[in-house]
Amino acid sequence: MTDRILVIEDDQRLGTQIVEHLREAGFETLWRTAGELILPGALPGFSLLVLDLMLPGKHGLDILKHLRTYSQVPVLVLSARTSSADKVRAFKLGADDYLTKPFWPEELIERVRARLRRPAMQRGEPLRFGGLELDLGARLASVRGKPVELTRVEFDLLAALAQRTGEAVTRKWLADNVLDPDKEGTERTLDVHVSRLRKKLEGEELIETVWGIGYRLRGGSPR
């Protein structure tokens, strides 16, 4: 199972660069530009967080501090501040590593790898949506505590929606990314999988139809 990494970086250029390198290195990467997007419900599923503290100063550290009240996810801090005091402050707030800008992408990758090499923390926390629990690493799902057997496509489909909670995902995107992209007539196939998925998640009306667009997963709840 590939590790999922969340990158919080408001600089477009740097963000693009980081994400590109991480993907090249084989990591599944999600890039957000605002620290506010680190919500309790959004973090589960990620193995590591790359957090740029930005320049405004305290802002980034506040995010980190708050984050540590509800999550133990490993955090690699990026910052332009090179002073010892700044680093110490970040570490004391729970940072796992601290990299000063500018840096070489190769070093970032290796530091991420070094952090993930340790098996104990490798697994992201399971995602939760109402009565649904989704463990991306184990590829296991359960509804209200009861395990639910999902096929490969069913799981991938659910995971794809789960990673873009509240967002309407187009049929085309799902067909291209979850199903075999080579196939043509995958439109109807998708219906079938969604149908079966809904039946298996009986009782939980999580997958909403967005008419003429695709589907949307009802928002996750912060455990």
Place this chain on the structure above:
Amino acid sequence: MTDRILVIEDDQRLGTQIVEHLREAGFETLWRTAGELILPGALPGFSLLVLDLMLPGKHGLDILKHLRTYSQVPVLVLSARTSSADKVRAFKLGADDYLTKPFWPEELIERVRARLRRPAMQRGEPLRFGGLELDLGARLASVRGKPVELTRVEFDLLAALAQRTGEAVTRKWLADNVLDPDKEGTERTLDVHVSRLRKKLEGEELIETVWGIGYRLRGGSPR
């Protein structure tokens, strides 16, 4: 339980300083000036190794490389070399962190702390999964107390799954990491090993098939 830290540093001034700060921070510290002193028998008992690569160049990296053949102890590397290539090389050889000289002792302390915050790793204790007991160090396995003879590949395969308990591990990853990575048609080979492994672990249905993905070891002691 205070953590014990081994420091390899040949510079007297710097060594004194490091040890002083570590002790001040509450760590039990042992200081050696020669890397040769990192013997397989000496390492157990230490939670972390601070390793100065010194200037002579390759010497320190060789120590690290050799070390990794028999120990998984976390290693924080100190070095005067600041280039990206040097850092990447160290990480690839298994370093967990890399600090360039000169540095502030506070940062070293915090990096050591950040590293030790994470759950203590396997300290030689055997892993347990249901009736299976797996000693990675001794390469011994037993089922319900009875020793089971595993071949090299079988043990590595089981160990690979065990170190990622509960996680769905892809066939490709297993083929690349457990079997000879150069080979091409290793897909079928994997089946055979899994099959034999299951037979030897008779009674314990530990290795689950994740259809279309790979395999998963049923969780015994998760995270």
Place this chain on the structure above:
DNA sequence: GCGATCGCTTAAGGGCATCTTAAGGAGGGG
């Protein structure tokens, strides 16, 4: 309200991933 479009459900068929068994061959120890 009506037709057209889009989505849902059920059922059936077959492709293909996986399992098992058997035999070939490489490497190490005696």
Place this chain on the structure above:
DNA sequence: CCCCTCCTTAAGATGCCCTTAAGCGATCGC
């Protein structure tokens, strides 16, 4: 040089589940 262990390869059997098709139901534009 022979034997033994064990990794690999091959081939056939098994059955999972992806896809396709077809009819019904829902929704939208007018």
